[in-house]
Amino acid sequence: xxxxxxxxxxxxxxxxxxxxxxxxxxxxxxxxxxxxxxxxxxxxxxxxxxxxxxxxxxxxxxxxxxxxxxxxxxxxxxxxxxxxxxxxxxxxxxxxxxxxxxxxxxxxxxxxxxxxxxxxxxxxxxxxxxxxxxxxxxxxxxxxxxxxxxxxxxxxxxxxxxxxxxxxxxxxxxxxxxxxxxxxxxxxxxxxxxxxxxxxxxxxxxxxxxxxxxxxxxxxxxxxxxxxxxxxxxxxxxxxxxxxxxxxxxxxxxxxxxxxxxxxxxxxxxxxxxxxxxxxxxxxxxxxxxxxxxxxxxxxxxxxxxxxxxxxxxxxxxxxxxxxxxxxxxxxxxxxxxxxxxxxxxxxxxxxxxxxxxxxxxxxxxxxxxxxxxxx
Numbered sequence: 001x002x003x004x005x006x007x008x009x010x011x012x013x014x015x016x017x018x019x020x021x022x023x024x025x026x027x028x029x030x031x032x033x034x035x036x037x038x039x040x041x042x043x044x045x046x047x048x049x050x051x052x053x054x055x056x057x058x059x060x061x062x063x064x065x066x067x068x069x070x071x072x073x074x075x076x077x078x079x080x081x082x083x084x085x086x087x088x089x090x091x092x093x094x095x096x097x098x099x100x101x102x103x104x105x106x107x108x109x110x111x112x113x114x115x116x117x118x119x120x121x122x123x124x125x126x127x128x129x130x131x132x133x134x135x136x137x138x139x140x141x142x143x144x145x146x147x148x149x150x151x152x153x154x155x156x157x158x159x160x161x162x163x164x165x166x167x168x169x170x171x172x173x174x175x176x177x178x179x180x181x182x183x184x185x186x187x188x189x190x191x192x193x194x195x196x197x198x199x200x201x202x203x204x205x206x207x208x209x210x211x212x213x214x215x216x217x218x219x220x221x222x223x224x225x226x227x228x229x230x231x232x233x234x235x236x237x238x239x240x241x242x243x244x245x246x247x248x249x250x251x252x253x254x255x256x257x258x259x260x261x262x263x264x265x266x267x268x269x270x271x272x273x274x275x276x277x278x279x280x281x282x283x284x285x286x287x288x289x290x291x292x293x294x295x296x297x298x299x300x301x302x303x304x305x306x307x308x309x310x311x312x313x314x315x316x317x318x319x320x321x322x323x324x325x326x327x328x329x330x331x332x333x334x335x336x337x338x339x340x341x342x343x344x345x346x347x348x349x350x351x352x353x354x355x356x357x358x359x360x361x362x363x364x365x366x367x368x369x370x371x372x373x374x375x376x
Contacts, residue, residue: 002027002063003159003191004048009057011043011215018043019054020215029207030185032194036238040215041195045161048193049084050077062158078107083152083160087167089144091136091151097123098132101151108155122154125184141169142177149181153188160185163195178205199239203227211235227288229361236286236363243289243331247362249281259285259362265327269304269355274362282365290334291359294322299354306353324351 002025011019018040033041046052048059050066053074059067061082066075077084091100101122105115123129126146136144145165152160165181166174182205185192196202202209203223211219211226211234219231230236237244247259250268257273260266269285277283299305308326322333333353 003061004193005058005060005063006044006048007058007060009044009047009054009059011040011047011052011054017215019047019057022057022215022217024210024217024220026191026193026208028191030182030192030194030205031208031210032196032202032206033210033212034196034199034202034238035212036197039212041197041212042163043215044212045163045193045195049082049161050075050080051084078104081158083155083157085145085148085152085160085162085165087164089136089148089165089168091144091147093136095135096132097128097134097136097139097147100136100147101132101154104151104155118154118156119150122150125153125188126150142173145169145177149184153190157190160190160192161195162192164197165194166196166201174201181205211238213238228358230286230363232363233284236284236361241289241332241334243287243329245285245287245329247283247285249277249279249283249362249364252277252279256357257362259283261285261327263327263329264306267306267327269360270357271360271362272357274364276364277362284363284365286361286363287331287355288359288361289331291356292333293354293356294324294333294335295352295354296349298352301354304355304357306355308351308353310349310351322351324353326353 004026007023009019009022010017022044033044035041043052047054047067054067054069056069058065061080065073066080067073092103098119101119102115105118120129123132126149128143128146128150131139131143136147139147148165166177169177178201194205206223209221209223209226210217213234219226219235226235227239230239233244236242245261245263247261249257250260251258252273255273257271257277258268259271260268306326308324311323311325311330314321318337320335320337322335324331324333
């Protein structure tokens with residue numbers, strides 16, 4: 001049984017469609033809604049929580065209907081058995097950590113003894129049991145985030161919703177907290193919906209990712225599938241560092257095919273054959289530039305080798321970005337400092353690029369133009 005089922009959800013603000021016929025099912029684990037600002041991910045989360053009223057659609061939690069516009073059903077947020085962690089944490093500044101965590105339990109008229117035991121358990125889970133007498137202003141950003149999480153966990157929800165909960169933290173703390181957050185959610189054994197615009201954060205924390213754009217879910221899959229097999233051009237351009245080029249299939253031979261790329265001096269690249277590939281089919285190639293090998297000398301294996309000219313380099317500590325002109329296109333290839341670096345004395349030297357089949361995803365044009373299929 002799916003813990004969450006969304007059917008035909010739409011929501012418009014004046015002439016802007018925040019949600020456009022969204023539908024999916026979610027069973028368990030952590031599902032992230034990933035996309036740029038304004039794509040509808042927070043609106044979707046708030047509709048699921050009951051904080052926003054959609055124009056059309058249905059929402060089921062644990063197979064019980066929570067929202068149905070046609071039937072006039074709108075279950076209040078506080079009876080949906082969910083927890084919600086807001087982006088700004090929404091802590092009461094005049095209350096101690098203990099009272100912030102206890103607030104929801106007291107609203108439910110939970111007995112004093114049960115409130116105390118649940119608050120203690122929640123604070124112990126997030127490692128703040130020794131700070132329960134402090135006020136939010138006396139806590140760091142990471143500690144405030146944990147208080148907000150403890151407040152939701154104390155209610156023992158079946159489903160917890162998190163709206164960019166790490167966005168107010170500095171970069172180093174964000175990296176630490178996303179790992180801790182994933183461990184904590186798994187330890188408690190609840191399912192979670194997580195909103196973020198950060199691809200790396202979504203991939204680290206999630207079992208499943210829904211990539212959104214203009215109020216639609218374009219791809220609903222595991223992080224690995226989204227990264228290696230993007231459903232369309234938008235997903236390909238949004239996920240990771242990649243070069244997107246036009247191509248034409250010239251040969252299909254079982255699991256492999258050859259694609260002609262006019263922009264790369266009409267080079268032919270060997271790729272894994274996607275579904276729907278046929279000779280003469282137009283396509284897009286998504287080349288993950290962080291997986292390209294560079295050399296100032298020709299590679300022994302001539303397959304998938306391109307020739308270019310180094311335009312510039314940007315040093316980023318452990319990584320270096322190489323801007324390379326290949327045919328009519330400039331692409332940026334990122335190399336780790338311990339990877340074999342190209343050995344040229346000047347910025348304008350000739351360079352060879354080896355693109356392994358595994359670094360290329362092929363999107364057939366007809367499929368690229370269609371909407372992604374998601375479980376419904």
